[in-house]
Amino acid sequence: MFKSQPRTFRALAATLLALLLTACGTRSEAPKGDCPACPACPACEPGAPPKQAMPAFKPLQPARWSDLPAWSDDDVRAAWPAFLQSCRAFAKRPQWPLWRTACEQARSLQSPSAAAIRSLFESHFQPWLLTNPDGTTEGLVTGYYEPLLRGSRTRGAPYLQPVLGVPADLLRIDLGAVQPELKNMRLRGRLQGNRVVPYYSRAEITGRDPAGGERVLLWVDDPVEFFFLQIQGSGRVRLPDGSMTRLAFADQNGHPYQSIGKLLVERGEMTLDQASMQGIKQWARANPTRLTELLNANPRYVFFSEQAIKDGDSEGPSGALGVPLTAERSIAVDPRHVPLGAPVFLSTTRPATTTPLRRLVLAQDTGSAINGPVRADFFWGFGAQAGSEAGRMKQQGQLWVLLPPGAAPE
Numbered sequence: 001m002f003k004s005q006p007r008t009f010r011a012l013a014a015t016l017l018a019l020l021l022t023a024c025g026t027r028s029e030a031p032k033g034d035c036p037a038c039p040a041c042p043a044c045e046p047g048a049p050p051k052q053a054m055p056a057f058k059p060l061q062p063a064r065w066s067d068l069p070a071w072s073d074d075d076v077r078a079a080w081p082a083f084l085q086s087c088r089a090f091a092k093r094p095q096w097p098l099w100r101t102a103c104e105q106a107r108s109l110q111s112p113s114a115a116a117i118r119s120l121f122e123s124h125f126q127p128w129l130l131t132n133p134d135g136t137t138e139g140l141v142t143g144y145y146e147p148l149l150r151g152s153r154t155r156g157a158p159y160l161q162p163v164l165g166v167p168a169d170l171l172r173i174d175l176g177a178v179q180p181e182l183k184n185m186r187l188r189g190r191l192q193g194n195r196v197v198p199y200y201s202r203a204e205i206t207g208r209d210p211a212g213g214e215r216v217l218l219w220v221d222d223p224v225e226f227f228f229l230q231i232q233g234s235g236r237v238r239l240p241d242g243s244m245t246r247l248a249f250a251d252q253n254g255h256p257y258q259s260i261g262k263l264l265v266e267r268g269e270m271t272l273d274q275a276s277m278q279g280i281k282q283w284a285r286a287n288p289t290r291l292t293e294l295l296n297a298n299p300r301y302v303f304f305s306e307q308a309i310k311d312g313d314s315e316g317p318s319g320a321l322g323v324p325l326t327a328e329r330s331i332a333v334d335p336r337h338v339p340l341g342a343p344v345f346l347s348t349t350r351p352a353t354t355t356p357l358r359r360l361v362l363a364q365d366t367g368s369a370i371n372g373p374v375r376a377d378f379f380w381g382f383g384a385q386a387g388s389e390a391g392r393m394k395q396q397g398q399l400w401v402l403l404p405p406g407a408a409p410e
Contacts, residue, residue, distance in 0.1 A: 056133035059337045059373035060401065060409055063127040068345045068400055070358040076117045079343070079360040080106075082326040086341035086362050089321045095339065098407045121360075125402040127345065130337065130373045139374025141348040143393030144232050144332070144367070145386035146317055148244075151220040151237040159219035161226050162210040163237075166251045166303045170199055188254025199253040203296040217247070217306050224284045227295050228277060230302035232390075233367065234317035236309065236382065247304040248317055255299035257368055263297050277391030300368075316381065319365030327381025332365035337373040338401050340364065346376065348397025351389050363401070374399055 065071060087103035090096050102124035109116060131137050152159040169190045176183035189196040210216050218237055220226050229235040233249040261275035270279055284291050309315070316325035319332070321340045331344060338344065340363055347358045361378070370377050376399060380386035 057131050057135045058409065059131055059133075060128040061131045061137075062408075063129040063400055065122055065127060067129065068127060069347050070356065071345065072118070074114075074359045076114050076121075076360045077112070079326075079329045079362065080112065080117055082329045082362040082364065083343060085323040085326070086321065086343070086364065089323050089341050093341075095341075095407065098404050099341075102404055121343065121402060124404055125343065126405070126408060127400040127402055128408060130399040130401060132372065132374050137374060137398050138396045139372060139376075139399070141346070141376045141378060141393065141395045141397040142369075143351065143378045143380050143390035145380045145390040146382040147225065147229055147232055147235040147387055148383060149220045149222065149225050149229060149235060149237045151218045152240055153218060155216075155219045158221040161220045161223045162214065162216045163218045163220060163226065163247060164205070164210070164301075164303050165215035165217050165305060167215060170251060170253070170303075171196060172251065188252065198255070200301075201253070201255055201296075201299040202301040203299070205253065205301050206292075206296065217304060218245075223291065223295065224281055227298075228281075230300075233302070244309055246307040246309050246317060248307050249302060250305040251303045252368070253299075253301045253303075255301070257300045258298040260294050260298055263294070276394075277387070316379070319379075321364040323364060325364055325379045326362070327379060327386065329359070329361050330364045330379040331361045332367045332370050332377035332379070333363040334370050334372055334375055335363075335366055338363045338399075339403070339407065340366070342407075343402040344376075345400040345402065346378070346397060347399075348378075348395045351392035351395065357395075357397075 084106060087099065087106060090099040090103060102120065105120060105124070109120070112120075129137055130139075132139065150159075151163070155162075171189045171191065173187040173189065173196075175185045175187065188199050190199050191197075208214070220237060229247065234247060236244050236246050238244050261270075261280055264270045264280070264283060265272050265275050270283060284294070287294075307318070316327060316330070319325045319330060320335075331346065333340075333344070342363045344361050344363050345359070346361050347356070349355055350357045365377070365379065367377050374397075376397065378390075378393060380390045380393075
């Protein structure tokens with residue numbers, strides 16, 4: 001998951017324009033001479049009161065356990081390791097007192113049954129239905145995965161696509177340090193003289209010779225696969241000696257993400273239902289001379305760090321919570337509405353089908369395209385099969401976040 005300027009000084013300037021309304025009941029003096037006096041104006045009709053905008057619905061609405069479809073049918077044991085990972089993260093955070101009771105009881109259970117796990121959640125948590133500002137409760141659920149690329153530590157055919165680490169001249173500006181209400185908002189840029197200007201776009205970065213001082217981590221053999229690695233946020237690279245290493249999201253250049261699938265649809269080069277990861281890869285193979293221009297239409301560029309792969313192939317990449325993601329049990333969310341680490345009950349459908357997908361998951365990651373209360377990116381895991389599911393997933397769904405007492409809004 002999935003899975004993104006110049007320094008902006010937030011100057012609040014408000015200009016109030018007073019409109020002077022003259023009542024039509026006033027009239028001027030009659031002119032001198034024989035002109036008749038002006039008739040009195042009819043009484044003005046009182047204007048209708050201005051319509052007041054309906055207040056936005058709160059993102060969390062109280063719910064009951066019986067509202068969660070198929071809550072009793074899910075094998076919640078599959079989510080148990082992910083929940084324990086969240087507890088480990090909470091123990092290092094200021095929210096720990098709110099989660100401590102539930103987490104300590106969870107740690108005391110040895111190989112609990114599904115019924116015991118459900119009982120713990122029902123005893124220590126309250127479900128809250130995530131709700132859009134307009135009061136609707138359905139939103140977009142997409143998928144992401146950890147791809148496998150082929151690469152090398154040295155440049156040479158076919159390994160010609162550089163994987164860049166975070167450049168030394170990239171500035172990261174935390175707006176929350178200046179305005180608390182802008183918490184979780186950051187700008188990226190670079191110094192030009194004594195000014196902060198936008199960082200280089202994808203076209204500018206890829207147009208430079210990486211041998212000219214760029215921090216190259218690896219070289220991979222496929223620019224399209226690397227492009228989708230940047231969208232997924234992490235992946236593995238198999239080196240010529242058979243060993244593997246992991247690339248993890250480290251930062252990005254601050255430019256807005258632009259969907260190349262949407263662009264191809266707008267150009268009439270594919271239909272909306274073809275605009276999947278698989279469809280875009282097919283277009284790229286059929287149009288190699290136009291590939292660079294298409295990829296550069298997305299100005300965002302992601303930089304990586306290299307990480308060792310622990311525990312063989314079983315452990316997922318680290319998400320925004322700082323714990324490994326669990327295949328089919330971790331999701332990316334908007335942390336402005338869902339606390340990172342929180343358990344969430346997801347009700348959606350499997351990719352490109354109407355088959356229900358209803359299960360307990362953990363909010364352990366974020367993504368630049370994951371915005372709004374009812375929005376999630378479902379982590380499918382590692383490899384080609386996971387990629388096939390993730391690439392086709394664009395479903396509607398509902399989300400209930402499960403919170404302990406005191407963690408919910410008043």
